[in-house]
Amino acid sequence: DPLSPPEALEESIRDFIGRCRRNGWTPAFYGVAEENLPAYQKAGLKLLPIAQEGVRSLRGGLPAAWPEALSAKLDEARAGGLRVRRYHRSLVPQPLLDEELEKVSEAWLKERRLGELRFSLGSFSLEEIDGHPTFVCESARGVEAFCSWLPFAAGRSMVLDLLRKRPDAAPGCRELLLAESLAAFAEGGLEEASFGMISVSRPAAVDAPQKGISRLERFLDRLGTAYGYKDLFTLKDMFGPRWQARYLALPSGRSLPRVALALADVHTTRGLRQLLRR
Numbered sequence: 001d002p003l004s005p006p007e008a009l010e011e012s013i014r015d016f017i018g019r020c021r022r023n024g025w026t027p028a029f030y031g032v033a034e035e036n037l038p039a040y041q042k043a044g045l046k047l048l049p050i051a052q053e054g055v056r057s058l059r060g061g062l063p064a065a066w067p068e069a070l071s072a073k074l075d076e077a078r079a080g081g082l083r084v085r086r087y088h089r090s091l092v093p094q095p096l097l098d099e100e101l102e103k104v105s106e107a108w109l110k111e112r113r114l115g116e117l118r119f120s121l122g123s124f125s126l127e128e129i130d131g132h133p134t135f136v137c138e139s140a141r142g143v144e145a146f147c148s149w150l151p152f153a154a155g156r157s158m159v160l161d162l163l164r165k166r167p168d169a170a171p172g173c174r175e176l177l178l179a180e181s182l183a184a185f186a187e188g189g190l191e192e193a194s195f196g197m198i199s200v201s202r203p204a205a206v207d208a209p210q211k212g213i214s215r216l217e218r219f220l221d222r223l224g225t226a227y228g229y230k231d232l233f234t235l236k237d238m239f240g241p242r243w244q245a246r247y248l249a250l251p252s253g254r255s256l257p258r259v260a261l262a263l264a265d266v267h268t269t270r271g272l273r274q275l276l277r278r
Contacts, residue, residue, distance in 0.1 A: 029249040054195035054241035077172030084180035157192040
């Protein structure tokens with residue numbers, strides 16, 4: 001959604017559409033919130049559901065005990081010698097730990113054969129994690145997994161940016177990472193934690209353009225398979241977030257192939273275009 005006060009949302013949408021049309025561009029809004037759909041419909045745009053975002057409230061702290069299945073995984077991870085710590089790289093950089101993080105990230109990317117993604121997905125670099133909350137899950141053999149977060153809502157909330165593990169990671173390392181991250185944020189007085197958008201379990205379309213929808217949905221499904229979205233959805237759903245629909249807003253069905261190709265281009269320079277063409 002445009003960055004604007006709520007009362008200026010409709011004006012901001014119209015302003016962006018007007019600027020695009022004056023320059024001969026196709027306007028599109030990616031990942032817009034469900035509560036803002038009427039503003040896009042008033043602007044004459046069509047809406048296609050593309051993903052869901054999981055948001056976990058931290059107000060009032062976390063529950064004394066997680067659901068049974070999650071608690072069992074956390075107990076197993078701790079019994080197996082896993083531990084989580086926060087890495088304050090900007091304060092005390094650790095070259096050996098940096099090297100391990102790079103190796104974990106490279107191995108994780110190699111499994112997916114897509115290269116680093118960007119735009120609405122995080123890309124790994126040591127400089128990027130310098131000023132952001134980063135947590136590392138370790139065992140006796142070294143780093144099993146790590147995650148990093150980005151602030152939003154004026155620093156009152158966090159959104160998950162990266163979550164990567166080694167191919168032979170110990171069971172429960174990701175669950176322990178997320179649980180310890182949420183606990184740290186709750187103790188710090190933050191209000192919410194978002195697990196980010198995942199293009200699975202999409203809701204029904206709202207006034208969506210019919211032309212090209214099946215092609216885009218096949219593309220999103222292939223992207224989800226390549227990037228492991230279904231596994232991520234299952235993992236994040238264990239923490240009991242509320243899932244909120246996210247939409248693509250665009251002028252018509254005729255513009256959908258062009259918009260989908262543009263989204264593939266801004267997310268990566270390799271991999272997604274081939275998925276889209278197939």
